[in-house]
Amino acid sequence: MTNNRPNIALVTPLKDELNNIDKFLDSVKNQSIPIKTLIIVENDSIDGSKEYLDRITELENIEQFKVININFEDTTYRVGKKYATIINTGFENLREEPFYDELDYIGILDCDVFPEMDYYKKLTGFLMNNPEIGISSGLIFTNEGKQHIANQNWVRGGCRIWKKDCFDQAGYRIAYTADTVSVALAHLKGWKTETLKSAKVISREVDVRFSNSSEKGYHAYYRGHTLLYMTLKSLYTILIKRKVKTGSTLLVGYMKSMLSRRPRIDDDKLRKYFKYYMFNKLIKKYL
Structure with a gap:
């Protein structure tokens, strides 16, 4: 932790999100505490997202901004192992950074998820004050104020953060429903997982792209x-x-x-x- 300021790394999967990129980046830039690094893993975009991101070299309030471009044989949008592979690509890249050992928190932030200004200040404070909790997230709401999921105690996948110790001990597995599996991995290592009800993000409706x-x-x-x-x-x-x-x-x-x-x-x-x-x-x- 640098000068009592948490070092936070975020990984963002992105495909065809040109209409959301500016709003997403603004929500990260406007956080009340700085972000150490934001890694966007772009895959197979055909709407101009890749070219748009290529023009961005730095962002306010984000110490390091990086875009990784990967391609798949199957270019359709899919959750499951494909999503987990994209996320893991960002995590593996993060592990190679010279500042990796200096990190305090590692998170996922989907490109259609827009955290409130104090989101990461609230979450890191919550985790700092609760040493037994290894993974946390806030709650997700639509623009109309409707909560996405009825279970308020389930740590959301697209806006969660790990304590780095928990992340290193439990790891991240490429699997179907990797978010659920990662919670299990943390539990098996003795960590608790808990939502912070006062932390809020805005997103589009759940399962807009996938519901089966x-x-x-x-x-x-x-x-x-x-x-x-x-x-x-x-x-x-x-x-x-x-x-x-x-x-x-x-x-x-x-x-x-x-x-x-x-x-x-x-x-x-x-x-x-x-x-x-x-x-x-x-x-x-x-x-």
């Missing part, structure tokens, strides 16, 4: 969730949230994945964590 309950059913199977857990989750979605199609498709996707023996995450400790997910949440410990 059947594939999310596979992701649950991939992680190692049990059939009982998925049945209860589907029933909750259908009966309580009144999303009949979403809940039923989620369970069907899980069942099809189970019957066809689709690949699962290749980590026994993680599969065990998700197998006992409900029990873990009840006892607040992680098997």
